[in-house]
Amino acid sequence: MFQPGPVNADQFKQSFREEARELVVDLESALLELNENRNDLELVGRVFRALHTLKGSGSMFGFEELAAFAHNLETAFDQVRNGRLQVDSGLIDLTLAALDQIRAMVEENAAAPPDAAACAKILINVRQLAGLAERQGPGPRPDACASPAACLSGRTLEWLIRFAPGPDLMLNGANPLLLLHELGQLGRLSVRASMAAVPPLEELDPERCYVTWEMVLATSAGRDAIRDVFIFVEDNCELTIEPAAEIQENVPRPSAAKTTAGALEEMRAPSGGRRTYDHADSAATLRVPAAKLDQFVNLVGELVTVQARLSELAARGDDPDVAAVSEEIERLTSSLRENSMNIRMLPIRGTFEKFRRLVHDLARDLDKGVELTMEGADTELDKTVIDQLGDPLMHLIRNSMDHGIEAPALRAARGKRSTATIHLSARHSGASVLIGVSDDGGGIDAAAVRARAVEKGLVAADASLTEAEIFALIFEPGFSTAKAITDVSGRGVGMDVVRQRVESLRGSIDVASKDGQGTQVTLRLPLTLAIIDGLLVSVGGFFFVLPLASTLECIELTREEVERANGRLLANVRGELVPYIRLRQHFNIRTETPAIEQIMVVETGEGRYGFVVDQVLGNCQTVIKSLGRFYRHVQVVSGATILGNGAVALILDPERLVLDAVRGVRCSPPGGALARRAMPGRGAARCPMPT
Numbered sequence: 001m002f003q004p005g006p007v008n009a010d011q012f013k014q015s016f017r018e019e020a021r022e023l024v025v026d027l028e029s030a031l032l033e034l035n036e037n038r039n040d041l042e043l044v045g046r047v048f049r050a051l052h053t054l055k056g057s058g059s060m061f062g063f064e065e066l067a068a069f070a071h072n073l074e075t076a077f078d079q080v081r082n083g084r085l086q087v088d089s090g091l092i093d094l095t096l097a098a099l100d101q102i103r104a105m106v107e108e109n110a111a112a113p114p115d116a117a118a119c120a121k122i123l124i125n126v127r128q129l130a131g132l133a134e135r136q137g138p139g140p141r142p143d144a145c146a147s148p149a150a151c152l153s154g155r156t157l158e159w160l161i162r163f164a165p166g167p168d169l170m171l172n173g174a175n176p177l178l179l180l181h182e183l184g185q186l187g188r189l190s191v192r193a194s195m196a197a198v199p200p201l202e203e204l205d206p207e208r209c210y211v212t213w214e215m216v217l218a219t220s221a222g223r224d225a226i227r228d229v230f231i232f233v234e235d236n237c238e239l240t241i242e243p244a245a246e247i248q249e250n251v252p253r254p255s256a257a258k259t260t261a262g263a264l265e266e267m268r269a270p271s272g273g274r275r276t277y278d279h280a281d282s283a284a285t286l287r288v289p290a291a292k293l294d295q296f297v298n299l300v301g302e303l304v305t306v307q308a309r310l311s312e313l314a315a316r317g318d319d320p321d322v323a324a325v326s327e328e329i330e331r332l333t334s335s336l337r338e339n340s341m342n343i344r345m346l347p348i349r350g351t352f353e354k355f356r357r358l359v360h361d362l363a364r365d366l367d368k369g370v371e372l373t374m375e376g377a378d379t380e381l382d383k384t385v386i387d388q389l390g391d392p393l394m395h396l397i398r399n400s401m402d403h404g405i406e407a408p409a410l411r412a413a414r415g416k417r418s419t420a421t422i423h424l425s426a427r428h429s430g431a432s433v434l435i436g437v438s439d440d441g442g443g444i445d446a447a448a449v450r451a452r453a454v455e456k457g458l459v460a461a462d463a464s465l466t467e468a469e470i471f472a473l474i475f476e477p478g479f480s481t482a483k484a485i486t487d488v489s490g491r492g493v494g495m496d497v498v499r500q501r502v503e504s505l506r507g508s509i510d511v512a513s514k515d516g517q518g519t520q521v522t523l524r525l526p527l528t529l530a531i532i533d534g535l536l537v538s539v540g541g542f543f544f545v546l547p548l549a550s551t552l553e554c555i556e557l558t559r560e561e562v563e564r565a566n567g568r569l570l571a572n573v574r575g576e577l578v579p580y581i582r583l584r585q586h587f588n589i590r591t592e593t594p595a596i597e598q599i600m601v602v603e604t605g606e607g608r609y610g611f612v613v614d615q616v617l618g619n620c621q622t623v624i625k626s627l628g629r630f631y632r633h634v635q636v637v638s639g640a641t642i643l644g645n646g647a648v649a650l651i652l653d654p655e656r657l658v659l660d661a662v663r664g665v666r667c668s669p670p671g672g673a674l675a676r677r678a679m680p681g682r683g684a685a686r687c688p689m690p691t
Contacts (some may be wrong), residue, residue: 016061018287020106023050024099025353031095032356036371038087047095048077052228054102059178066105069119072126073098091129096357098122156187156220158244164212166236171207174233180213183229187219216244290383293344300340301531301623305642307333308620312644337531337621344384344528348426348435349377351389355397359422362401369408369419370401379426381433382528385505389435389525392498396437396521397422399495404441404519414516416440432507432550433527438520444513446470452479471511475499506638508655524655526638534622534641536649537600537613539583540591543649545622545641546611550602550654554616557597571599571610580610581661602654609658624651636660 027050034043055070073095079085101122104114161183165176183189191213198210217226226241227234307329314326352374363370405411405420412418425436446467453459453473473479477496502509507525526532534545555573557580570577580599584591599610624639631637638651 013061015287016057016063017106019057020054020066021103023054024103024106025350026050027054028096028099028357029353031092031099032360034087035089035092035360041081044077044080044087048074048081049228051077053231056182056229057232059182063105065114065119066102069098069102069105069123072123076126076129085129094122094125094129096360098126156218159217159219159223159226160240160242160244161215161217161226162212162238162240163215163230164238165209165233166238167208169233169236170209174236176209176211176213179229179233180215183215183217183226186221186225186229187217189218190216212238293383297340297344297531300337303333304337304531304621304623308642308644309646310644334621341382341528341531344382345380346383346386347378347380348386348389348433349374351386351393352377352424352426354390355393355424358394358397359401362398366401367408368401368405370405371419371421373421373423374425375423376426377424379428379433381426381525385433385525385528388501388505392501392523393424393435393437395495395498400437400439400441400519404439404443406442410442428527429524432524435523435525436520437523438518440518443515443517443519444471444474444511445515446513449473468511471513474511475509503635506653508659532622532624532651534620534651535600536617536620536643537598537611538615538617539587539613540589542587542589543617543643543647544583544613545620545649545651546600546602546654547651548619550604552601552603552608555599555601555610557599557612559595573601576608578608578610580612581657582612584612584614586657586661604655604658606655606658606662609654609661611652611654611657622649622651 027047030043030046030050034040034047037043051070051074055067055074058064058067058070076085076091076095080087080091085091097118101114101119163176163179165174169176180189180191192215194212194214195210197212198204204210219226223241227239230237230239310326311330314323317323356372359370359372362368400422405422406414406416408418411420421440423436423438425434425438427434449470450459450465450473453470453476454461456479458473458476458479459465475495475498479495499509502523502525505525507523510522510524511519512522513519533548535548535551537544537546553573555571557571561571565571569580569582571580572578578599578601583589584593594614597612597614598616599612600616601608601610620641620643622641625641627634627637627640635656636653638653641649641651643649
């Protein structure tokens with residue numbers, strides 16, 4: 001028979017790596033759940049199936065070392081399934097250590113390659129646990145029983161198996177001979193190959209398998225264990241697995257002179273109908289490299305900009321045909337933009353699940369009982385945002401476990417549960433996602449934070465600070481209240497990383513803490529970093545964009561209303577006083593104020609606020625472009641976009657604008673002195689002005 005050539009070998013190996021990464025994450029999550037619910041047979045089965053899949057697919061794609069590793073772990077958990085081995089912390093820790101080595105084996109250029117000595121030690125310990133200390137390498141698994149009765153009696157059953165590969169099986173990277181080799185590890189296997197379907201030489205396709213196999217397997221393994229061997233190719237082959245007794249109940253048993261393989265001649269033919277691989281392809285997902293997806297979204301962004309220019313040109317002219325085409329292109333572009341954004345949206349569950357292992361390991365190292373709970377794990381946000389969330393969340397969790405959560409004795413003295421809780425949450429809020437990390441520890445000692453800040457010269461000893469400003473100090477570079485440096489924290493680096501990463505994502509951080517009750521850190525992050533729906537406004541000939549999702553309404557502001565307010569920046573909106581911010585003054589735009597202005601009312605974390613502008617020009621699909629490193633400290637501006645007429649509009653961050661206004665921060669005019677932030681130790685950067 002022919003085997004697939006090496007042309008696409010790298011592609012298939014890369015596909016395996018991607019699948020294996022997902023399997024390892026799922027396996028790690030299942031193990032940590034099993035550690036908390038050690039009698040949950042469903043979790044045991046989930047672990048066993050993941051290990052079996054890793055073993056089978058690893059062997060199929062040439063990862064023999066990984067397959068051997070997974071095989072021994074699979075054997076141990078098969079004994080757990082059969083009640084011969086109990087789940088304890090030793091088995092869990094050993095399997096987690098093995099997963100670390102498997103993860104290194106999966107990566108092509110791993111930063112930390114597999115440790116040969118550690119691998120050997122882990123394998124020895126696993127074999128001892130599973131009672132396989134005398135066995136060398138993979139082999140038949142007598143402990144995988146067809147039924148509890150068979151397991152107790154050690155009875156071996158015969159299974160009659162017919163395997164007919166589909167036409168595309170080898171094109172997808174599968175090697176039928178490796179499948180037969182793995183099947184032979186379950187017991188005593190007799191095989192007969194049928195060449196009846198091989199066509200004449202001139203019609204033969206070298207990349208297609210024409211051979212079918214009929215086999216008799218004598219094993220104590222059950223039907224599911226046999227079917228698992230073909231788990232990756234079952235949808236692309238014809239497969240029948242039946243007990244010999246059931247198939248041959250009306251057929252005379254072969255005489256002793258006949259070989260077992262000869263008995264296959266008398267097997268009942270499989271029932272008619274379409275083969276599995278003859279059905280229409282029903283794949284629900286398609287794996288696409290992230291780089292291609294990013295390129296696609298960038299092209300959509302450029303298309304949105306060009307479409308805006310076309311709409312601008314159509315609006316200037318009087319040609320109805322051009323206007324009709326422009327409207328149709330605008331509709332199609334809008335639909336394409338929404339679909340491209342939805343493609344990039346992923347649930348945050350995978351990111352949350354990765355931290356189960358971190359909490360488990362830190363709890364063991366710190367000798368603290370901690371459980372991780374989750375809420376809103378199905379909340380979706382942009383893949384680019386998710387990719388950059390790992391480090392901030394890791395540092396927040398490490399900080400909570402080391403500084404926030406008390407030692408067990410202190411928790412008992414305070415009347416708390418011995419097991420502390422770290423809670424991860426996610427929910428949508430307009431055009432943002434709120435990610436929360438909270439604990440039920442001792443909270444932040446505001447007095448200690450202030451004293452440390454004075455000691456480091458971040459604030460003056462007589463400075464008047466609010467609680468929020470004190471809590472914000474923990475994000476300053478090098479700040480830490482720890483008395484000693486440990487492997488977990490104390491160098492004052494982690495929280496600074498959190499602030500920098502969140503700000504790079506155009507997000508904000510809010511800290512709330514109660515003494516003795518715990519701390520909650522909330523990250524407010526944008527749903528996407530590429531394209532948003534915006535509201536285009538102008539002030540003194542300059543253009544700005546406000547995110548449409550956070551905008552509530554627009555009202556007029558006359559000079560008479562301003563005079564009646566006696567200098568107070570408050571507007572009466574249906575009986576409610578809404579504070580507002582004049583963008584003209586905030587950005588020091590020195591032009592004449594029109595008689596009638598517009599107030600855009602937005603919803604922020606500080607409540608409802610208004611932004612006073614000259615004109616509201618309408619909705620726009622905004623492609624966000626970075627302003628560059630020169631403006632990296634300017635937080636009131638999320639980026640910039642190019643309008644249809646070629647002008648540049650700044651995209652404003654309403655949350656940051658309101659926070660700066662509350663703290664008394666204003667942008668400086670060109671050549672003026674820079675205003676100082678109300679937050680101690682931080683200076684206000686010059687605000688960029690569009691040209």
